[in-house]
Each structure stands twice: as C-alpha cells, then as structure tokens.
Amino acid sequence: MPPGKGDGRMQYKILEMLKKSAHAYVSGGDIARNLSVSRTAVWKHIHALEDLGYKIRSIPGKGYRLMTVPDLLTPAEIQAGLTTKSFGRDYYYFQELASTNEKLKELARDRAVEGTVVLAEKQSAGRGRLGRSWHSPLGGLWFSLLLRPAILPLRAPELTFVAAVALAETIRTFLNVDSIGIKWPNDLVWQDKKVGGILTELNAEMDRVNYLVIGMGLNVNVLPEDFPEELSHKAASLAEMSAASLSRLGLFLELLQVLEKRYYQWLKEGFGPILMDWKRYDAYRNKQLMVSTPTGKLWGRIVDVDEQGSLLLDVGGQIQKIMSGEIMVEEKMEERGR
Numbered sequence: 001m002p003p004g005k006g007d008g009r010m011q012y013k014i015l016e017m018l019k020k021s022a023h024a025y026v027s028g029g030d031i032a033r034n035l036s037v038s039r040t041a042v043w044k045h046i047h048a049l050e051d052l053g054y055k056i057r058s059i060p061g062k063g064y065r066l067m068t069v070p071d072l073l074t075p076a077e078i079q080a081g082l083t084t085k086s087f088g089r090d091y092y093y094f095q096e097l098a099s100t101n102e103k104l105k106e107l108a109r110d111r112a113v114e115g116t117v118v119l120a121e122k123q124s125a126g127r128g129r130l131g132r133s134w135h136s137p138l139g140g141l142w143f144s145l146l147l148r149p150a151i152l153p154l155r156a157p158e159l160t161f162v163a164a165v166a167l168a169e170t171i172r173t174f175l176n177v178d179s180i181g182i183k184w185p186n187d188l189v190w191q192d193k194k195v196g197g198i199l200t201e202l203n204a205e206m207d208r209v210n211y212l213v214i215g216m217g218l219n220v221n222v223l224p225e226d227f228p229e230e231l232s233h234k235a236a237s238l239a240e241m242s243a244a245s246l247s248r249l250g251l252f253l254e255l256l257q258v259l260e261k262r263y264y265q266w267l268k269e270g271f272g273p274i275l276m277d278w279k280r281y282d283a284y285r286n287k288q289l290m291v292s293t294p295t296g297k298l299w300g301r302i303v304d305v306d307e308q309g310s311l312l313l314d315v316g317g318q319i320q321k322i323m324s325g326e327i328m329v330e331e332k333m334e335e336r337g338r
C-alpha cells in the first residue's frame with residue numbers, strides 16, 4: 001500500500017475518536033474494539049500520528065488524549081474535511097518527494113484514477129516551467145492533480161487556465177483579498193511578486209489525451225528568509241501578504257473543492273466562462289511590458305488573451321499573438337526606473 005493511502009483510513013478513524021472526546025481520555029481498548037483491531041495496532045497508529053506531529057498524551061490505564069494538531073496535510077486530516085466528489089479522494093501524502101509531478105506520472109502510468117492527488121510537505125527537486133527548478137521548502141503547498149478528460153490534445157492548455165482561475169479564486173475568497181492576480185499564462189502574483197505557479201504535463205496520442213498532471217505550487221507559510229537570494233525580490237508568500245501564518249489545511253481543502261467545481265464547469269460549458277474569469281484576475285492587462293518568447297524578447301502593451309489562451313501583445317501598433325512565453329515583470333521595473 002503506498003504511503004499515505006491505506007494508513008490514512010485507520011489513522012483518520014483514531015483521530016476522529018480522539019477529536020470527538022475532546023478533553024477526555026479514550027482507552028486503547030475502546031479504540032481497538034471500535035475499529036476491530038488489536039491494541040498493539042492502535043498503539044502503532046498512535047505512534048505514527050505522533051511521528052507526523054500530532055501531540056498525543058498517553059496515560060497507562062487511562063488511554064490517549066489529543067493535545068495539539070499540526071498544520072500538516074495528512075491523509076487523516078484531508079479525509080476528515082474533504083467535500084469533493086473525486087478530487088483528493090485518492091490521496092498520496094509524503095513528508096518529502098523529489099517532485100509530486102514525477103510521482104503522479106508514475107501513478108498515472110499505473111492506472112491511477114482521475115482526481116488522484118499527490119502532495120509532499122517539501123520537494124527536493126521541485127520542477128517549474130521552462131525547465132526551471134521550483135523551490136519547495138516546508139510551509140508551502142506542493143501538490144499534483146491527475147485529470148483524464150476525453151478531449152483532443154489541442155485543448156489541454158485550457159486546463160492550466162482552469163487551475164489558475166481556481167487558485168486565484170480560492171486565495172481571494174479564503175483571505176478576503178483582491179490583490180492576488182494572474183500573470184499570463186499561469187503565475188499567481190501579488191505586488192509583482194510570484195506567490196504560486198502551475199506546471200501542467202500532458203501524456204497524449206495524436207487524437208486523444210491519456211492524462212494530464214497539473215502540478216501546483218503555492219508559497220503559503222514560506223518565510224521571506226526561506227527564499228534563496230536569487231528569489232528574494234521575485235517571490236512572496238501568502239503569509240507575508242496577509243501578515244499572518246495561514247491554515248494550509250483549510251486553504252487546500254477549499255482549493256480542491258474549487259478546482260473540482262471549475263473542472264466540471266469546463267467539461268460542461270467549455271473554455272468560455274473560465275477565460276472570462278481568468279481575464280478578471282489578469283494582473284497586467286494594458287501594461288507596457290517585456291515578453292520573452294521562444295524566438296526572442298518583445299516589448300509591447302498587453303492587449304488581451306484570445307480564445308486559445310494566447311497572449312495578444314501590441315508591438316508598435318501591430319498585434320502579435322504569443323502562444324508560449326513569459327511576461328518579464330523585472331524588465332518593467334528597470335524600465336520604470338529609467
């Protein structure tokens with residue numbers, strides 16, 4: 001059984017019992033009887049929970065009492081709070097992974113179902129767009145979601161927009177802020193700094209999609225000093241933005257729900273409504289900026305995003321359609337300073 005999947009159910013049930021009894025002790029015997037397992041099994045699960053960061057006091061003859069719950073995204077916590085139909089129902093949890101995208105691609109090849117989620121508390125080789133690495137220390141939200149839509153590969157990029165809208169919407173609602181925007185194609189930004197990103201990977205044949213792995217990274221409680229020097233002026237965290245440490249669990253549960261809602265909306269109604277909302281969150285519309293493309297850099301005014309998700313840039317009165325690339329906010333800063 002993979003870590004985080006099978007173990008989670010029993011741990012969840014034990015946690016449920018401990019949480020329900022709030023301040024009272026629950027005896028090992030009662031837990032064992034209730035869950036039809038041995039007392040030794042209960043004891044092992046309690047230890048596993050402690051290893052994850054739960055503080056559980058145990059008194060011989062009295063039993064166990066839950067003292068504190070860590071802000072960890074353990075299967076037990078996820079199962080207890082999940083309100084989705086399929087997203088996150090198959091949940092693989094790791095203290096550390098090289099990359100959640102890599103892990104989920106393995107599971108996808110092994111026939112994992114749509115909605116499967118892989119999450120790691122930290123990544124040692126997190127991957128970003130354009131072959132970059134993604135800094136993923138403790139305190140962030142690093143996870144990947146598996147989708148298997150019956151569509152032509154041509155439409156796959158739309159799903160990155162679905163994810164970006166869901167992320168922006170969730171953060172705005174959860175933190176009650178409107179200062180989070182999207183930088184084309186799918187960076188989450190606050191005050192020109194990146195707070196999150198999306199890496200979508202596609203496995204397809206000419207005329208059908210086998211699966212998509214949508215990797216999402218959000219700097220939630222990452223502290224400014226946790227960013228390496230080269231990122232310090234480019235990256236920010238939600239905690240920094242709201243000047244408080246946040247519940248990653250609450251945010252993640254909400255996010256899974258919104259992702260699922262937006263995905264079903266996209267399946268039913270197509271790209272139109274997603275694109276419309278994406279435009280509402282667009283942080284750089286009408287701004288003069290540098291855009292880096294595979295064929296070079298272009299300086300122009302961001303006009304719009306078309307129905308394929310391409311960026312429309314006004315370069316000296318001519319509209320250029322950019323299908324892949326990156327808006328260079330830094331260059332704008334330099335330009336401003338001149």
Ligand code: BTN
Binds near residue numbers: 128134142216
């Ligand atoms: C970007 O460059 O903006 C995309 C960043 C995507 C990072 C996430 S973190 C979870 C998932 N696993 C990875 O290795 N990358 C993505």
